[in-house]
Amino acid sequence: MATIISAPLARPVIKGQATPFAEFRAFWRAFFVKAFNPYRPELHYMRGPGPACRAKQMALSPAVRSMLADIRSAKAHKPSRPA
Template sequence: MATIISAPLSRPTTKREATLFAEFSAFWRAFVAKAFHPYRPELHYMRGPGPACRAKQMALSPAVRSMLADIRTAKTRKPSRSA
């Protein structure tokens, strides 16, 4: 029967290797923390109606509706040519 022995990972020997290893491990720790972070609803909370909603409501008001009707009728009238 064969026996498998695992040796611990050796630490970097030079200062540059240690710095690269530290940066690499810090990157992966941050990546895993952000990738598997639970849902935070406060990041997706809508604070109220935006400008598009206000524009729709203004277009539906009676004053605006009558003004738009006047503009449309003025555009459809053809100017009389008196020469």
């Protein structure tokens, strides 16, 4: 999420265009730009094992693969602790 820093956003004042709410409008404009930015980097991060991990698993010997399968099944069938 974007961090919003409260700092004066002074714009260059052109003769005849200075309004009392220019700083207020500049702050809220910057706030909305940062708060509603459509870019969400967390949606682009890779989740889970990729093709390199899969290739490494396939390169293991059959004995190691069966041992890993036993470990995974034991973890899956592990009884939950009573509360």
